[in-house]
Amino acid sequence: MTDIAGKLADVKDLVAKARLTGAAAMPVLVAVSKRQPDERIEAALVAGHRVFGENRVQEAQERWAERRGLYPDLKLHLIGPLQTNKAADAVALFDVIEVVDRPKLARSLSTEMARQGRHLPCYVQVNTGEEDQKSGILPDEADSFIGFCREECGLDIAGLMCIPPVDEEPAMHFALLRTIAERNGLPGLSMGMSGDYEEAVRFGATSVRVGSAIFGSRDT
Numbered sequence: 001m002t003d004i005a006g007k008l009a010d011v012k013d014l015v016a017k018a019r020l021t022g023a024a025a026m027p028v029l030v031a032v033s034k035r036q037p038d039e040r041i042e043a044a045l046v047a048g049h050r051v052f053g054e055n056r057v058q059e060a061q062e063r064w065a066e067r068r069g070l071y072p073d074l075k076l077h078l079i080g081p082l083q084t085n086k087a088a089d090a091v092a093l094f095d096v097i098e099v100v101d102r103p104k105l106a107r108s109l110s111t112e113m114a115r116q117g118r119h120l121p122c123y124v125q126v127n128t129g130e131e132d133q134k135s136g137i138l139p140d141e142a143d144s145f146i147g148f149c150r151e152e153c154g155l156d157i158a159g160l161m162c163i164p165p166v167d168e169e170p171a172m173h174f175a176l177l178r179t180i181a182e183r184n185g186l187p188g189l190s191m192g193m194s195g196d197y198e199e200a201v202r203f204g205a206t207s208v209r210v211g212s213a214i215f216g217s218r219d220t
């Protein structure tokens with residue numbers, strides 16, 4: 001089996017090396033556990049890792065609902081598209097919602113957080129590549145949407161998230177995300193995956209989402 005503890009240490013090491021000199025804090029490593037066999041998740045937990053990313057609510061419930069009781073310091077990030085009718089379940093299970101990308105979803109999350117008394121930090125997902133098939137608010141609409149989330153919905157917007165197009169240099173997308181965050185006074189930047197997390201950190205990522213580089217390839 002893959003040496004999960006060793007891989008975690010390697011990725012953390014490379015994140016630390018890529019970190020901007022003078023950057024405030026070490027970027028958070030979100031270990032993306034979607035579609036990974038259970039023994040790999042256990043190995044990461046045994047190695048002391050506590051921050052995980054999932055892209056589907058139901059799959060995350062199956063994997064994490066019981067483990068919550070065993071690991072009270074767990075931090076679960078939702079990083080995949082969220083349907084409005086799953087907002088209640090998402091608010092109940094996750095600690096950070098990284099995929100706020102449209103007014104209807106922002107309103108549902110706001111309502112659910114109030115109802116459950118769970119005011120979770122959120123990220124606005126930006127579709128920096130303006131791809132039709134990808135979620136995220138368009139760059140041109142980001143400023144007004146961020147304002148809407150904060151002022152109309154009272155969401156705690158911690159930062160921005162993006163997934164660059166697979167066939168393009170990620171650098172310009174990381175730079176664009178940072179520009180939008182800076183002009184909106186947002187400190188958090190969730191960007192960088194297995195193939196490009198070092199570059200993302202060099203562009204100021206405060207959080208990277210790394211799956212296969214830690215756990216190996218996923219079940220399909």
Ligand SMILES: *Cc1c(COP(=O)(O)O)cnc(C)c1O
Binds near residue numbers: 163211
């Ligand atoms: C699956 C996924 C990741 C992790 O991808 P890897 O290439 O395995 O590191 C990161 N972010 C999002 C949004 C994902 O869906």
